[in-house]
Amino acid sequence: MTNSHLTTPVFEPSSVRLPVVWCIGGVDSSGGAGLTRDAITLADLHVHACVLTTQLTVQSNLLMLSKDSMSASALNQQWQVLHEDTPAQAIKIGAIANDEQALLLCARIQSLIAPRPFVIWDPVLCSSSGGVLSELSESVTDELLSTVDLVTPNIDELAKLSHLPVNDEKSLQTAINRLKGKGAKSVYVKGGHAQWQDSVCDTFVCASHTLYFRQPKNSKGNLRGTGCMLASAIAAFIVHDYCIEDALTLANAYVSEVRRNTLGESDSHHPITPISNQYETSCLPAYFAKTTGFPSRAASFPLVTFRQDETASYDNERFPALTRTNLGIYPVVDSVQWIARLWSTGVKIMQLRVKQGSEDDIRQQIKEAIALVAHTDCQLFINDYWQLAIELGAYGVHLGQEDIDTADLNAIRRAGLRLGISTHGFAEIQRVRALNPSYIALGHIFPTNTKDMPSKPQGVARLTKYVKLCEGIPTVAIGGINLTRISEVAETGVNGIAVVSAITQAEQPLKAYQALAREAGFA
Numbered sequence: 001m002t003n004s005h006l007t008t009p010v011f012e013p014s015s016v017r018l019p020v021v022w023c024i025g026g027v028d029s030s031g032g033a034g035l036t037r038d039a040i041t042l043a044d045l046h047v048h049a050c051v052l053t054t055q056l057t058v059q060s061n062l063l064m065l066s067k068d069s070m071s072a073s074a075l076n077q078q079w080q081v082l083h084e085d086t087p088a089q090a091i092k093i094g095a096i097a098n099d100e101q102a103l104l105l106c107a108r109i110q111s112l113i114a115p116r117p118f119v120i121w122d123p124v125l126c127s128s129s130g131g132v133l134s135e136l137s138e139s140v141t142d143e144l145l146s147t148v149d150l151v152t153p154n155i156d157e158l159a160k161l162s163h164l165p166v167n168d169e170k171s172l173q174t175a176i177n178r179l180k181g182k183g184a185k186s187v188y189v190k191g192g193h194a195q196w197q198d199s200v201c202d203t204f205v206c207a208s209h210t211l212y213f214r215q216p217k218n219s220k221g222n223l224r225g226t227g228c229m230l231a232s233a234i235a236a237f238i239v240h241d242y243c244i245e246d247a248l249t250l251a252n253a254y255v256s257e258v259r260r261n262t263l264g265e266s267d268s269h270h271p272i273t274p275i276s277n278q279y280e281t282s283c284l285p286a287y288f289a290k291t292t293g294f295p296s297r298a299a300s301f302p303l304v305t306f307r308q309d310e311t312a313s314y315d316n317e318r319f320p321a322l323t324r325t326n327l328g329i330y331p332v333v334d335s336v337q338w339i340a341r342l343w344s345t346g347v348k349i350m351q352l353r354v355k356q357g358s359e360d361d362i363r364q365q366i367k368e369a370i371a372l373v374a375h376t377d378c379q380l381f382i383n384d385y386w387q388l389a390i391e392l393g394a395y396g397v398h399l400g401q402e403d404i405d406t407a408d409l410n411a412i413r414r415a416g417l418r419l420g421i422s423t424h425g426f427a428e429i430q431r432v433r434a435l436n437p438s439y440i441a442l443g444h445i446f447p448t449n450t451k452d453m454p455s456k457p458q459g460v461a462r463l464t465k466y467v468k469l470c471e472g473i474p475t476v477a478i479g480g481i482n483l484t485r486i487s488e489v490a491e492t493g494v495n496g497i498a499v500v501s502a503i504t505q506a507e508q509p510l511k512a513y514q515a516l517a518r519e520a521g522f523a
């Protein structure tokens with residue numbers, strides 16, 4: 001990974017008004033955690049924070065001296081006023097003082113009508129300065145678990161919420177399953193305190209899948225309020241319309257970047273000397289987090305995997321590099337006839353993407369396509385059929401996300417084929433960067449009629465960030481790109497622009513190819 005900055009417009013200028021997140025939790029008089037940390041994080045990520053106070057805690061960076069809880073009716077009043085005045089797109093809950101407050105919040109959340117704000121509960125049961133913040137009964141905790149959309153415990157909080165010991169990978173999974181059994185919709189466990197791991201591995205589990213987010217272990221010191229920061233950052237990225245997987249990836253990168261900004265690169269620069277050693281090292285020493293804005297360093301991003309052992313099954317070597325990386329227009333076509341028609345344009349890369357036909361027919365098409373471009377400098381990729389591509393000696397293979405789980409990537413690399421992989425956001429890019437492919441496809445950029453896409457169009461502002469994040473690996477943009485939109489796509493610095501319908505549906509496909517290349521500045 002590199003340290004280069006993703007110097008882009010920070011957020012897409014999608015709306016004039018800032019999105020709103022409500023933060024419900026305690027005031028930490030030291031400013032290290034709680035509502036102050038939430039509000040700072042949200043402001044840093046261009047979100048307006050409304051704060052609903054559950055308790056006032058008198059804390060220093062080392063001690064919690066006292067706490068005073070709000071009455072449930074005072075909390076209710078705060079909710080009521082904001083509900084009418086400044087409704088939330090997401091709600092982030094931190095410390096809840098007691099059952100009465102928790103039940104009020106459950107009732108209020110349950111009464112919200114669609115489209116309901118996304119609700120995150122960071123179940124801070126104790127403060128990092130050493131005091132108990134929440135005293136909730138088991139039944140009320142369970143009610144909260146099944147009411148919110150995402151709960152973000154650390155290992156100790158997971159153990160408390162599940163009433164199970166958590167001391168290795170197996171018991172962690174069992175405890176997560178216990179929370180799911182209690183009705184939790186999705187769980188993000190922060191692995192910072194997991195002694196048995198050799199990296200910091202956070203685990204996200206929802207109804208359909210599990211993701212792991214890994215960062216190197218950081219021995220540079222402790223920063224207070226990182227739990228609040230993470231949950232607030234998740235809320236921020238959710239209200240900026242990122243899918244949950246990308247919001248988690250970005251929030252993880254954000255916290256890592258704040259840590260790096262604050263603690264520096266080495267252990268030797270502790271700005272504050274601990275004044276007592278009677279507390280756990282997790283409480284000491286205290287630093288004041290430096291904000292950072294949208295995470296801008298590729299090195300801050302976590303490695304994302306979809307299986308615990310995912311990286312173990314790869315050789316970790318690079319796939320062969322492309323012969324030419326200034327790819328230009330990348331036609332993606334569904335028959336060998338199209339390859340025959342287009343190669344004379346001088347096209348530098350093409351893809352055969354056949355979705356129908358018998359295996360014999362597809363084999364024949366791949367064979368003919370390879371022969372057609374054999375003595376040209378056109379780099380021909382075969383979509384999906386990686387075994388046939390190896391057998392028939394293709395230049396490269398293009399695979400989708402689902403294919404990564406089933407295709408033998410090591411066999412593709414050993415056979416000397418290039419590999420291109422589709423991605424649809426930050427989480428998938430971080431998954432794929434670790435595989436060192438020959439190129440990364442980024443899509444879909446605009447709405448497309450060619451393929452049903454489960455994800456949303458990404459737009460050009462996000463594409464710009466993706467291109468920067470992929471630095472060192474060639475990139476290809478795809479999806480809904482036509483003559484009108486191509487120049488803004490080219491301006492992102494992407495290496496190639498893949499098109500289907502802009503060529504295959506054109507009245508004069510060869511002229512359409514030339515016009516696209518000219519408009520993009522590739523001709």
Ligand SMILES: Cc1ncc(COP(=O)(O)OP(=O)(O)O)c(N)n1
Nearest residue numbers: 383398399400401422441476478498
């Ligand atoms: C250049 C390029 N980018 C993305 C895709 C999509 O590939 P995939 O996810 O495998 O989906 P299908 O094309 O198989 O429907 C692509 N083909 N080319």
Ligand SMILES: Cc1ncsc1CCOP(=O)(O)O
Nearest residue numbers: 444448450479480499500501
């Ligand atoms: C195969 C594929 N993968 C992501 S978008 C897409 C289709 C792109 O087609 P078009 O260029 O016609 O929008």
Ligand SMILES: [Mg+2]
Nearest residue numbers: 383384399400
């Ligand atoms: Mg495919």
